[in-house]
Structure formats: C-alpha cells, structure tokens
Amino acid sequence: MTLLEIFPSLRSAMTPRLDPAVWPDGTHVDDHGRITVAGVALADIADQYGTPSYVLDEMDLRGRCRTYREVFPEAEIAYAGKALLTRAVASWVTEEGLALDVCSAGELAIALSAGVDPRRIIMHGNAKTPAELAAARTAGVGRIVLDSVTEIALLASSLTRRQNVLIRVTPGIDAHTHPAVATGVTDQKFGFPLAHGQADDAVRRVLGQPRLNLVGLHCHLGSQITDAAHFATAVHLMVGQMAQIRLDHGLILTELDLGGGHGICYRPDDPQLDLSTLAGAIENALDEACARYRFPRPRITLEPGRAVAGRAGVTVYRVVSVKHITGGRTFVCVDGGMSDNPRVALYGARYSVALANRHSSAAPAVVTVAGRHCESGDELAVDVELPSDLHPGDVLAVPGTGAYHHSLASTYNAVGRPPIVAVRDGRSRELIRRETVEDLLRREASR
Template identity: 55%
Template sequence: MTLAELIPTFRNFLPEHLDPGRWPDRAQALPGGDITVGGTSLTGLAERFDTPGYVVDTATLRARCRAYRAALPDAEIAFAGKAFLCRRMAKLLAGEGLSLDVCSAGELATATSAGFPPGRIMLHGNAKPDHELRAALDAGVGRIVLDSPDEIDLLGALATRRQDVLIRVTPGIDGHTHRAVATGVEDQKFGFSLASGQAAEAVRRVRSKPLLNLVGLHCHLGSQITDVEVYERAVRALAGFLAEIAVRHGVTLPQLDLGGGHAVNFDLRGFGCRVKNVLAQECRKHGLAAPRLVVEPGRAIAARAGLTVYRVITVKRGVRTFVAVDGGFSDNPRPALYGARYAVRLLGRASSAPVAPATVVGRHCEAGDVLMRDAVLPGDIAAGDLLVVPCTGAYHHSMASTYNSVRRPPVIAIGDGEPELWIRRESAEDLMAREV
C-alpha cells in the first residue's frame, strides 16, 4: 500500500478539529462520534453528570481574557458579568487581572463572596434601587455608572464618602444589531441623550454633588456588534463631549468606557488599533490628554468556551421532523427572545445515515420552545441519542429559569485535571426552599 493510500486510512482514526469560530479551543471530534475538550469526553460527562448540562472550558476562557489584554494593553478590560457569572468564574477573572461590571446586588454579592477586589467592580443598571446603591457603597465598588437624574440625586444623598462615578451617554449611534439589544440609539431606556443636552445636564448635576467624583463617560452601543466603525464613531462623539466638558467645567475626565457588545468572532486586533488611533487623533484635535479606555466584553470571552449537552427524548416524523430534548426554553431562551441561531451535532456515536433537516425543540409547554428550526442531523436520529450545542457559554446559565419547575442544569468546568462542578444541578428541594 502506498503512502497516498495510507493517509486517508489514518485520517479515519484522527481527531477532527472543529470550527474554531464556534467551539472551545481544545474541542476535537473523534471518529467514533464522541467529542473531547482538553481530552475529556463529553459523552463521559453526560454519563457522569446527566443531561442537560452546561460544559465550560476554562482554557478558552483564559485565552480570551489574555487576547483582550494583549490587543488593548493600555486599556482596562472589565468582563460583563451578565454574560456568565458565578463565584468560580469571578475567581478566574480576578486571576487574569480583569475588572468586572455587575448590574445587580446579586451579581455584586457573587463577586465579593468570591473575593473579587471591589475596587475593580463597576455597578451598572438603568434602575438601581436604593438598597443596591447602598450595597455598592458598603462594598466599596470602584465606580458606579449613573443612568438617570433621579439616580444622581439618590446616590448623592446616600454617599458618605467620595464615590467615583461615570455618566452613561447615549450617543445616537446604531450598532446595526437586533432591536432588543440596541442600546446606543435615541428613544430607549438607557443613558443620557447627547443630542438633547441631557448628558450635559447630567454632568452639571453630578458636579453639584460634593461626594460624587465624576471620572469619565460611559456608552454601550448594543450586543453582537461586528463593525468596528461604529465604535470609531462613538469615540468621535464622546471625545467632542469630553472637550465640551473641559471648556465648561475646567476638568479633563480620565476615563472613557466604550462598553462591550462584541460579537463572538469580533475583530479584536482591528478594534484595538483603530479605536486607539481615532481616540488619539480626536484628543489631539481638541487639545485633550487622551483618557484611559475601558471596554466591557462578555459574550466575546465566554460564548465559545461553553457547550450544552442534551439527550433526545422523542422524535416525531411527519411534515417535518421534530427532535425533542430534555432541556429547551428554560436553559436557552435566546432563540425565542432574539431569534438566536445555533448549530447542533450528534454526540456519542457515528452515523452513516444521510442527513436530513430537523427542528430541535424543548420539553416545555410552549409552542415557541424551539431551539433550532433548521438543524441538519442524521436521518436515524433517535430517542436516547445525545446532542451537543456549541457557543453557549454566554447568556445561557445567566438567563436560565425554572419555567414548568424544570430544574436548572449544572455547570461543569474542564480545566487541566478532573472536571469540576462549578454549579450543581438544581434539586426539587431547591425549588421548594423559597416557599413559606
């Protein structure tokens, strides 16, 4: 047998490198149908921890944190906690030198209970109750992002020592994303409008509060943004506003937070280079010292690190094929909320059957509990099979619910040794615990 004949034969026994745009860095598909992450079998995890289950590759999380620090070495990288936060995640982020933004007292408590440095925490939110502002002040968070005139007055009254704050500005820039996650445009609930003069009035109001120390501006253009140019436009708008503040109030603000919203496969290097250059140019034009950039990636760090493993419960073949799994809307509401689209793959066995279109649905009492409308799966898909969905590390655990009293899945982390439970599966006792 020739070498040319041997190579295809060997290839049948070699692991397959999966699409790096969707899968964890260490994911490999084996010829027998299993997938490993860092050498750990996903089929084995399903047998050990049952399904459905979230799986997180810590190596991918760390690599994404380091990619941001390398692309933006002079900037502050603050992970958007709403994407995925638990105590073990907070410890990982702290160890990687990132800051953290939180948007509730619960997220704040999670972070501080894990020992995350409070000085590297920012509190966000368009409607922060007074008890959450008190919790942030008591914890000693580094910054609070102010979002309304009422909040400025309330925080000014609650503060007992100097508190650094940012003003969230709505720059009127469309991030060209889903309307439900577009936050940089006018006529929506977040921030102070730049065009209407609300932002200028917010600056004046903050500066009238003796214990509020205005250190910068904040904006957020939306989620799943792929176009670096919209951030360049935001920098130009906010640099102009920084210059206006310098003239009117005689202060140069030292921080400019551009928020996050970066898509999974965002052009990070291009962003780092282009935004830095535009900021330098605009500040030179206005005679300003360039502020330190802050960015808040969430999805772009966590999404590819995560997978969800399901077990098929039923298959119905008719006008279309419905493949029902043991999870669904309660562990991934994003398809129903935003029309989010996911890939899916048979796990645990090889199939030679021709592929066919299928609709993967969940187990909940909702006709809209559809995970994938146009999945391509082997025609012999059957009850008992395992399915794996990549790119579920962001906004899945965070948005999970107990709809139909279905218990939330565990989070299983794959590191350098044995897999670890970061979060156990919810129990029936957990569901009853809040009832009086």
C-alpha cells in the same frame, strides 16, 4: 464488515470538522467518534451529571481574557458579569488581570464572595435600588455608573466619603443590532442622551454634588456588534463631549468606557468582531479626536462578556424522541429547551448542533431540534443537518452557550436549571449543581 469497523481510527477523520469559530479551543473528536472538550468526552459529562448540562472550558475562557489583554495592552478590560458569573468565573477573569462589571447586588455579592478586589469592580444598572447603591457604597466599589437624575441625588445623599462615578451617555448611534439589545440609540432606557442637552444636565448635577467624583463617561452601543466603525464613531462623539465638559466646567475627565457588545459566531458562517480591527479603529479614532479637540488621551475601558465566555460554553442534551411529520418537518426532541436557552425565542438566535456521543455514517437529514416545554416556539435549532439515524438516548451538543444561557435561565414548567460543569486537563468539576424540584418547593410557603 464496514471500513470503519476494520479501521476505527478513521472515525475522527470522517466526523465533520468542528469549526473553531464556534467551539471551544479545546474541542476534539476522539477515536470513538465522541466530541471532547478539554480532554473530557461530552457523553461522559451527560452520563455523570445528567442532561441538559452546561459545559465550560476553563482554559478557553482564560485564553480569551489573555487575548484581550494582549490586543489592548493600554486599556482596562472589565469582564461583564451579566454574561455569566459564578465564583469560579469571577476568580478566573480576575486572575487573568481583568476588572469586573456587575449590575446588581446579587452579582456584586458573587464577586465579593470570590475575593474580587472591590476597587476593581464597576457597578452598572439603569434602575439601581437604594439597597443596591448602599451595597456598592459599603463594599467600596471602584466606580459607579450613574444612569438617571434620581440615582444622582440618591447616591449623593447617602455618601459619607467621595465616590468615583461615570455618567452613562447615550451617543445616538445605531449599531444595527437586534432592537432588544440596541442600547446606543436615543429612545431606550439606558443613560443620558447627548441630544437635547440631557447629558450636559447630568454633568451639571453630578458636579454640584461634592461627594460625587466624576472621573469619566460611559457608553454602550448594543450587543453582537461586528463592525468596528461604530466604536470609532463613539470615540469621536464621546471625546467631543469630554472636551465640551472641559470648556464648560474646567474639568478634564480621564476615563472613557466604551462598553462591550463585541459580536461572536454562533454558527460557522456568522460574522464576528475582529479584535485587532477594533483595536486599530479605537486607536485611530482616539488620535484623530484628541488632536481635533486638543484633549488629553483618556484611558479606555472595554467590557466584553459574551466575547469572553460565549465560545467557552457547550450545552449537552439527550434525545428523547424523533418525530417525523408527514408532509412536514422532522423534530428531534430533547430534554431541555427555552428554560436553559431562551435566546432563540427572545431574539431568533441560531445555533450549530452536533451529535456528540458517537460517529455516524448515516446520510444527513434536515431537522428541527425542539425543546421539552409547552410552547410551540420552544425550538433550539431550526433546519440543521444531523445524522438520519438519530435515536432516543443520543447526546447532542450545542456550542456557543457560555454567555446569556445560565444567566437567563428560568424554571418554566417547574424544570430546574442545569448544572455548570467546568472542564480542564481531562477533568471535570461541578461549579453550579442542578436545581431540583425540592429546591423549587423550598421557596413555597406552607399551606
């Protein structure tokens, strides 16, 4: 008889610590060695809803909304819906006092169907179609962010009343993020560069349209930014541009939207953006820039998405097979993969993984958690330590999957997208049901 069999309560104490930097706040290990989130065992989620499943801790997400409101009491916080948007999520963030940022007619429809006040919605997008602009106009969204010369003319020609707008400016700041998500540099598709007078030209065009009410400027530096100094630099450049607009046109803009991109941890040793440091950097930069240009302090808007939803999410998978390659790696193959988490293939993202359904006293082994899809690059986690006694049927949990997982999911290999299961106070409920083969077949035309 083992010590664990004599003292079962030691199981949780012997389970490796679940780092709060990557797991939801409500994560614990129960007396059976199972990982629980908000009082619900992830193994029970796997049994009830199947695998893979996205699990979302409602109170963790709400808590991060409250933290933003506390750290930035004078700023407007607009949740970036592209990270994760369902009716429930839209309701949660707005109930916590956040505005909402959407970038398509679909996201706008989800927000409106959840009862979000359209005046609290910001409409983004670098290639908004006439139909999407019409949807935003009809809904009465609070602000539309203008991103191209074509869009300026298109929106202005379709309005019957004044519409508040922001101009998206590209400040030319390299925040040293992955090239695929570096949106602050000049040579990319978003916004009007400060360089070569393109932002100045956009301002002139907007001010020439009587139904466009220019209230401020917008910028976005990229994603997964961990150094607050980049935001301070953006404040200096943007306030300088606002002061130039006052000089050239006699207009005082009152809003400065600094976008989002606030970096979070996916693994315990990852760097992350400290919100208190960010608040101090923005505050100091505003004081300095406004004093330098003698410009009245604008209202700041921040657009966190990943930093609100990312750590609230966990994805559960079931082990299908364990394959040992002589002279090579050990592959733990699961029933999901790049269709529910494309970030590994897209960006080389790296994740933590844990055995969720039991405690194991076996020695750790270095393995690759591989997906089910017909691509050699379909790997969810490379060179991670998991117990050497893993076997088919075990449940694995990957934290940090609340943002850009459901929203980027595909139906590759005709595999339906997973459900989203919300957990709170020991209870679970399905927010989005699993997509079935029947759902996929319904889209096909008859032969």
